[in-house]
Amino acid sequence: MKALVVSRSPARFLTARLLKDRLTDKAIESGPLSLKDVDTPKQPSNEWVRVRPLLSGICGSDIATVFFKSSRYFDPLTSLPFTPGHEIVGERVDRPGERVVVEPALTCAIRGLAPCRFCAVGETQRCESIAIGDLKEGIQLGYCASTGGGWSNEFIAHERALHLLPETMTLEDAVMIEPLACAIHISLVPNRRQGNLAIIGAGTVGLTTLAASARLGEYDSITVVAKHPLQRQLAKVLGATQVLYPDELLGAARRLHASQRVGRYLSDGFDTIIDAVGSTSTIESAVETVRPGGEVIVAGMPSRQSLDLAPLWHREVTLKGAYAYGQEQLEPATAKRIGLLDNDGRPRTFDLALHLAPELGLGRLVTHRYRLNEYVPALRKAYHGGREDAIKVVFDLTKRKSVHDA
Amino acid sequence: MPRPGFVLEVDRATPPTLFWHGESFRLERLPRGSRILYPPEPLNPINDVRAAIEKALDNPVGDAQPLSSLLNANMKLTIAFDDVSLPLPQMASPDIRSLVIEAVLERAAEAGVTDVALIAALALHRRMTEGELRHALGNRVYNALAPRGQLTQHDAEDKPNMTVVGETDRGELVELNRRAVESDLLVYVNINLVSMDGGHKSVATGLASYDSIKFHHNVDTMVHSRSFMDRHNSELHSSNWRMGHVIKEAGVKIFQIETTLNTATFPENFRFLAKREWEWNLRDRGSFIASSEALKRTPPHLARQIFQSVRSPYGVTGITAGEVEAVHEITLERVYQQQLVRVDGQSDILTLGLPFIGPYNVNSIMNPILVYCLGLGYFFNMYRNKPLVRKGGVLIMSHPNRPEFDPAFHPSYVDFFDQVLSETTDPLVIESKYEESFARDPWYIHLYRTGNAYHGVHPFYMWYWGAHALDHLGGVIILGGDPKTTRRLGFQSASTMADALEMARTIVGSDPSIMHLHSPPLVMADVY
Amino acid sequence: MIPPRTHATGTNYDTTFSRKEVVRRVRGFLLDTSIAPLTRSIAKPTIINASALETLERPIIFVANHQSHLDTPLILTVLPPKLRHHTVVGAGADFFFDRRTKGFFSSTLLGAIPIDRVRPSRASAELATQLLEEGWNLVLFPEGGRTPDGLTQELKSGAAQIAIKVGRPVVPIFIDGTYEIFGKTADRIHPGSTTVIIGEPLYARDQERVADFNGRITHALGILGREAATDFYTARKPNEALPFPAPSRSWVEEWRTNAHRHNHRDSRKWPKLFGSRG
CATH class of the missing domain: 3.40.50.720 (NAD(P)-binding Rossmann-like Domain)
Incomplete structure (x- = not known):
C-alpha cells in the first residue's frame, strides 16, 4: 500500500529547512518525506485493528516535522521512519462501513502496560510511557514507526483508540474532532x-x-x-x-x-x-x-x-x-449549558469533542483537499496557510479503489 | 490690481491641471468640457501693519470703547489667541498675532497692568511647543511672560480652572476657562484664514471644555451646517452665537481683534503653485519639474519635513477690533472679498487635490482621518448656497493616504482608525457607540494635558466634520490612495484619473459634468 | 565599593592644575580657535567702548550682570587676548564643581574657580585674593546666579570686598541679550545678537566702606544697562530710574527694559530657502 514516509536522512532534513521559504515545492520534493510502497505494520496483539483513512488532516506540527523546523527536543520522542497523520477519520478494515475517529495518543493502555500515575487519573497527555512497551518511541500515532499514520492507505490502531462516529456526522466535521479536542483542552x-x-x-x-x-x-x-x-x-x-x-x-x-x-x-x-x-x-x-x-x-x-x-x-x-488532551474537569453549570447531562464532572476531552462537533460545525474549516500523490501542493498550501486562504488542508483518501473493492 | 477668480472651461488648448497630492503634485488632463474653479489672486496687503493695528485699537467698531480707555493698573487682563492650527502653513515672521499682541501689551504696560495672562485658545487641540509659541508671539512677548508663568495654554480638562458661565435657551452648557471669564477684560486675537473662523466661535469654542463643545461638535449640528463655512447657514455657528450671547449676558467683557490675510501662500520657490497653468513661464515649468521630480525621489518623511518648514509670505488685508459681532461681519466681508468666486450650477463630480497640510497636522503627519476631514470637511464645505457637487454626486480627491500616524500628536487617532473605523464608518453610530469612551479615556487626557496630543475625542470631530458631505455624496474616490487604508475609510481608491472618472461614471451616469476646485490658494464657491 | 576620593568637590575642588603654564596655553589656544568663534556665531556681540580694555593692566576684577551660561564665554571672547589668557572666572561651586568631571572641564576650558554662593566663605575669598595677587584677572557675577526672568538682581558685595582688599580696579561690564538666546528657563539655544558694554575702571576710595563701593559698582552697571537700551547720553541723564537692580519683577519691567529688542527671528533658521526669513 501507498504511504507518505518520513525517513532518516540528515541531508534531506537540511535541504527542506534551507529551501522552505524560497523554493517550497523543491523543499518538499527533496525533503525527508516521500511517497512509498510499504507494508501495513504488524499488529502487536489482537486488540489492534487495521484502519483505512478516509480524510486525514495536515497539522502544524506535521508541517514543522516535514520542514525540520520543530524543536530538537522532539527528536528522541519519535521513531523513524514514520508515516505522519494523526487527525484521522477512517473505517475499520475488519468492519467495512464502520466509520471511526482515532484518538492518537500512544498511552500505557495502548502500549500494553499498566497505567502510569497520569494515565491512572485520565491525564493521558502527560503519560510517562511514550518510549516503552509494545511500540517504538512516539508521542502519538503519526510519529511512531510501529503504527503507521493517517497519510497512507492503511495503518493500525488499538481498539480502545477508536471512537465510533454517529451516522449523521459529515467526514469534514469528523476530521476536525481531533483538533477540536485540543482546542477544548486549551480553552479549559x-x-x-x-x-x-x-x-x-x-x-x-x-x-x-x-x-x-x-x-x-x-x-x-x-x-x-x-x-x-x-x-x-x-x-x-x-x-x-x-x-x-x-x-x-x-x-x-x-x-x-x-x-x-x-x-x-x-x-x-x-x-x-x-x-x-x-x-x-x-x-x-x-x-x-x-x-x-x-x-x-x-x-x-x-x-x-x-x-x-x-x-x-x-x-x-x-x-x-x-x-493535547485527556480528561477535563467541568463545572456542573458549564456541563449543563452545553447539554452534557449525564456525566460525573470529569468527561474525556475526546468525548466532549464528539459531543460538541455537530453544533460547532467546524467542518467548514476544511478548505482544501488533495490526493495522497499530490502531497507537494498539499503541503505547500498548508505551509502557506492563511496567506493562501487555507485553514485546514486534508488528504482525501475516499477515492481509493480499495474502498470500492470492499 | 489683483485679478478675480473665475471658472475656466477645459478645451483642447487647456494645459494639464495641477493637483496637490500630499507632499507632491500631479498633473492631470481633465476631460473636455470640465470646469476649473480658479481662486482670485492675492489682494494687495496693508503696507504699514503696525499703524493699522494702532488705528484698529483706537477706533473699535460696534458698541466698544478704545482699548486704552479699558485698561487700568489694578485690572485683570487676559489675552487669548488662536493656536498653531492657523494660518496654514505657518506665517513667515513676524506672525500677525505677535504684532497685535505686542501692540496690546504696549498699551497694557503704559497703563501699568501687572496682572496680564496670555492664553493659547486651544480648545481640544494639542498644546503648542515652545518653538511654535515663540513663532506665533514673537520672542519679546514670550520672554516677558513665559518665565513668569503668565503665558499658559488652555486646558479643557483642568476642571478647577474651568467655570460654568450658563446655559443657552436650548440647554447648551457654556463652560469656559475660569481666568478668561473672571478677567475684567478679555482680548481675543484671531486670524481669520477661512470664513469658519472667528466671531463668537473664538471664545465659545476656543476656551471651552469638552462638556460644552459637545453641544455643537456633533453629527446633528454638522449635518445641518450648510456649509459650516457660511456663518449664516451654519448650525455650528448658530450654536456658538447663542453661547456668545450667554457669555455677554454673564458680563464677560470681550474685546475682539480679528485679522484677515490674503492668499499669498507660497514663497518664491513654489510660485508656480499659485499661477494658472497656461501662464507658467519657463522658470515655473522648470521649478515644477525640478520639485516634483525631486519629491518623487525623496522619502516621504523628508518631503514632509521640507514642506512643513515652509513659511508663508501672507500679507495682512485687514484688522478690526471691538464688539464681537460687529467685528466679525466686517471680517467676513474681507474673507469673501479675497476668496469668493461665483459658480453657476452644480456638477456631478467634484475633483480636488489635497495638500500636505491641514489645520491639525502642523509639524506632523497627515493621517488618513485628517485626509478624510480635509477633503470632506474643509474643501467640500468651501461653498455658499449649494455644494459644488450635486446631491448623490461623486468626490474625487487626490492624496497618497498612507496609513501613517504621529504617535505623539495623534494617539487617539490610531485607536480610532484601528478600532472604530474597522467596525463602522457611520458618523451616527460612531458618535453614540464610541465617543464617550474616547473622550473620557484617562490616558488621552493625560497626554493632552501634559504632552502635545490632541484630545481623545478629536478624531470623532474630524469624522463629524465630514458628516454633511457623507450625507450628500453618492461616492468618494481617493486618487492615488493606499487601497487598504482607503477601504477602511469606506471609500474606493483609483490609481489614475481615467480610472477614477470611470468608477465615478458608474455612480453618476455616463456623461457627467466635472468641476475641479483648484488649490492653492484657498477659494470659496458661491454656487447658484 | 566607593573608590577613595583623592579630590574633593565643591569649594574644596583643587583647581591649581588649571593654572599651570601648559594648561593655560592649551586653554588659550582652545579659546582663540573654537570657543570664541562659536560664541561669536551664536551671540553676535556688539562691543561698546572696547577701547577701554586696551589700556588696562593686569590684574583686573571684571564685574558683570548674569543672564545666561553664555555670559562667561562671551566675556572671554570680547577681552583682548593678553587679558583673556590670564583670566579666571568665579563660578558657583554648587553647580560647576558638584562633580569632579564637571569641575575638571569648567576649570580647564574656562578657567573657572569655585565660589561659594550660598553663604560668604573664607576659602573662596582667599582663593580669589591670592589669584589676583598672582596676577590673574578675575571675572565675577555678583548677582550670585543667572536671572530667573531677564531682570537684573541685587549685587552681592563680595566683589567690592575683594577689590578693596587687593587694591585693584573693578571694570563693570553689562551684557544685554544672552537671556533671549539661552536664558535660565530656555530649553535650547536661540541664536541672536547681543550687546556688551564696557565701563570705565572703578577704584575703591581711601577708607571706603564695602557697601558704598558696591553701591558705586551697582550705579555704574545701571548706567551701562540703560545705555544698552537707549544711547550714551540718555543713559547718563540724571534722575532717570536705573535698571539696576530692577525696581519690580513684573512683566512690565521686562517689557520696558527690552523695548529695544524687537526680535522677530524665526525660530527655525534652516532651511532658509522655503520662506523662513532668517
Whole structure:
C-alpha cells in the first residue's frame, strides 16, 4: 500500500529547512518525506485493528516535522521512519462501513502496560510511557514507526483508540474532532474563563479554540488577532467580538479599560491571552498585553526562541503551556449549558469533542483537499496557510479503489 | 490690481491641471468640457501693519470703547489667541498675532497692568511647543511672560480652572476657562484664514471644555451646517452665537481683534503653485519639474519635513477690533472679498487635490482621518448656497493616504482608525457607540494635558466634520490612495484619473459634468 | 565599593592644575580657535567702548550682570587676548564643581574657580585674593546666579570686598541679550545678537566702606544697562530710574527694559530657502 514516509536522512532534513521559504515545492520534493510502497505494520496483539483513512488532516506540527523546523527536543520522542497523520477519520478494515475517529495518543493502555500515575487519573497527555512497551518511541500515532499514520492507505490502531462516529456526522466535521479536542483542552486551561480573552492567531488552532472558548467560557469579549481575509471572516462567524491586525493589539488592550500606557508598558489588559501561534513576537506581545497577574496560554507549538521576559516578571504574568488532551474537569453549570447531562464532572476531552462537533460545525474549516500523490501542493498550501486562504488542508483518501473493492 | 477668480472651461488648448497630492503634485488632463474653479489672486496687503493695528485699537467698531480707555493698573487682563492650527502653513515672521499682541501689551504696560495672562485658545487641540509659541508671539512677548508663568495654554480638562458661565435657551452648557471669564477684560486675537473662523466661535469654542463643545461638535449640528463655512447657514455657528450671547449676558467683557490675510501662500520657490497653468513661464515649468521630480525621489518623511518648514509670505488685508459681532461681519466681508468666486450650477463630480497640510497636522503627519476631514470637511464645505457637487454626486480627491500616524500628536487617532473605523464608518453610530469612551479615556487626557496630543475625542470631530458631505455624496474616490487604508475609510481608491472618472461614471451616469476646485490658494464657491 | 576620593568637590575642588603654564596655553589656544568663534556665531556681540580694555593692566576684577551660561564665554571672547589668557572666572561651586568631571572641564576650558554662593566663605575669598595677587584677572557675577526672568538682581558685595582688599580696579561690564538666546528657563539655544558694554575702571576710595563701593559698582552697571537700551547720553541723564537692580519683577519691567529688542527671528533658521526669513 501507498504511504507518505518520513525517513532518516540528515541531508534531506537540511535541504527542506534551507529551501522552505524560497523554493517550497523543491523543499518538499527533496525533503525527508516521500511517497512509498510499504507494508501495513504488524499488529502487536489482537486488540489492534487495521484502519483505512478516509480524510486525514495536515497539522502544524506535521508541517514543522516535514520542514525540520520543530524543536530538537522532539527528536528522541519519535521513531523513524514514520508515516505522519494523526487527525484521522477512517473505517475499520475488519468492519467495512464502520466509520471511526482515532484518538492518537500512544498511552500505557495502548502500549500494553499498566497505567502510569497520569494515565491512572485520565491525564493521558502527560503519560510517562511514550518510549516503552509494545511500540517504538512516539508521542502519538503519526510519529511512531510501529503504527503507521493517517497519510497512507492503511495503518493500525488499538481498539480502545477508536471512537465510533454517529451516522449523521459529515467526514469534514469528523476530521476536525481531533483538533477540536485540543482546542477544548486549551480553552479549559485558563483558571478563570471570564472577563476579556484574546486569541492570537487564526489558523486551525486559533479558530477551533475560539469556537470552543465561545461555547465553554463566559467571556465578556473575545478578541482575535488575524492577518488574512478568510481567517478574519471565519473569526467573526465563530464568535469573535473584534478581529484585529497584529499591530492593533496593544492599542486594543489599552482601550479595554482605558488604561495608562508608557512606552510598551500597559497598566491593564486582557485577562487571558491564548497564543495560537507560538512565535517570539506573539508570545512577547501576549505577555505585554495581558493584564498584570493575567495568564498567557501557549497553545501554538513553540520552538527555541529568545524572549524579553521583563514584562512577565514586572507584571507578574503566568505563562502556561497547553498540549493535547485527556480528561477535563467541568463545572456542573458549564456541563449543563452545553447539554452534557449525564456525566460525573470529569468527561474525556475526546468525548466532549464528539459531543460538541455537530453544533460547532467546524467542518467548514476544511478548505482544501488533495490526493495522497499530490502531497507537494498539499503541503505547500498548508505551509502557506492563511496567506493562501487555507485553514485546514486534508488528504482525501475516499477515492481509493480499495474502498470500492470492499 | 489683483485679478478675480473665475471658472475656466477645459478645451483642447487647456494645459494639464495641477493637483496637490500630499507632499507632491500631479498633473492631470481633465476631460473636455470640465470646469476649473480658479481662486482670485492675492489682494494687495496693508503696507504699514503696525499703524493699522494702532488705528484698529483706537477706533473699535460696534458698541466698544478704545482699548486704552479699558485698561487700568489694578485690572485683570487676559489675552487669548488662536493656536498653531492657523494660518496654514505657518506665517513667515513676524506672525500677525505677535504684532497685535505686542501692540496690546504696549498699551497694557503704559497703563501699568501687572496682572496680564496670555492664553493659547486651544480648545481640544494639542498644546503648542515652545518653538511654535515663540513663532506665533514673537520672542519679546514670550520672554516677558513665559518665565513668569503668565503665558499658559488652555486646558479643557483642568476642571478647577474651568467655570460654568450658563446655559443657552436650548440647554447648551457654556463652560469656559475660569481666568478668561473672571478677567475684567478679555482680548481675543484671531486670524481669520477661512470664513469658519472667528466671531463668537473664538471664545465659545476656543476656551471651552469638552462638556460644552459637545453641544455643537456633533453629527446633528454638522449635518445641518450648510456649509459650516457660511456663518449664516451654519448650525455650528448658530450654536456658538447663542453661547456668545450667554457669555455677554454673564458680563464677560470681550474685546475682539480679528485679522484677515490674503492668499499669498507660497514663497518664491513654489510660485508656480499659485499661477494658472497656461501662464507658467519657463522658470515655473522648470521649478515644477525640478520639485516634483525631486519629491518623487525623496522619502516621504523628508518631503514632509521640507514642506512643513515652509513659511508663508501672507500679507495682512485687514484688522478690526471691538464688539464681537460687529467685528466679525466686517471680517467676513474681507474673507469673501479675497476668496469668493461665483459658480453657476452644480456638477456631478467634484475633483480636488489635497495638500500636505491641514489645520491639525502642523509639524506632523497627515493621517488618513485628517485626509478624510480635509477633503470632506474643509474643501467640500468651501461653498455658499449649494455644494459644488450635486446631491448623490461623486468626490474625487487626490492624496497618497498612507496609513501613517504621529504617535505623539495623534494617539487617539490610531485607536480610532484601528478600532472604530474597522467596525463602522457611520458618523451616527460612531458618535453614540464610541465617543464617550474616547473622550473620557484617562490616558488621552493625560497626554493632552501634559504632552502635545490632541484630545481623545478629536478624531470623532474630524469624522463629524465630514458628516454633511457623507450625507450628500453618492461616492468618494481617493486618487492615488493606499487601497487598504482607503477601504477602511469606506471609500474606493483609483490609481489614475481615467480610472477614477470611470468608477465615478458608474455612480453618476455616463456623461457627467466635472468641476475641479483648484488649490492653492484657498477659494470659496458661491454656487447658484 | 566607593573608590577613595583623592579630590574633593565643591569649594574644596583643587583647581591649581588649571593654572599651570601648559594648561593655560592649551586653554588659550582652545579659546582663540573654537570657543570664541562659536560664541561669536551664536551671540553676535556688539562691543561698546572696547577701547577701554586696551589700556588696562593686569590684574583686573571684571564685574558683570548674569543672564545666561553664555555670559562667561562671551566675556572671554570680547577681552583682548593678553587679558583673556590670564583670566579666571568665579563660578558657583554648587553647580560647576558638584562633580569632579564637571569641575575638571569648567576649570580647564574656562578657567573657572569655585565660589561659594550660598553663604560668604573664607576659602573662596582667599582663593580669589591670592589669584589676583598672582596676577590673574578675575571675572565675577555678583548677582550670585543667572536671572530667573531677564531682570537684573541685587549685587552681592563680595566683589567690592575683594577689590578693596587687593587694591585693584573693578571694570563693570553689562551684557544685554544672552537671556533671549539661552536664558535660565530656555530649553535650547536661540541664536541672536547681543550687546556688551564696557565701563570705565572703578577704584575703591581711601577708607571706603564695602557697601558704598558696591553701591558705586551697582550705579555704574545701571548706567551701562540703560545705555544698552537707549544711547550714551540718555543713559547718563540724571534722575532717570536705573535698571539696576530692577525696581519690580513684573512683566512690565521686562517689557520696558527690552523695548529695544524687537526680535522677530524665526525660530527655525534652516532651511532658509522655503520662506523662513532668517
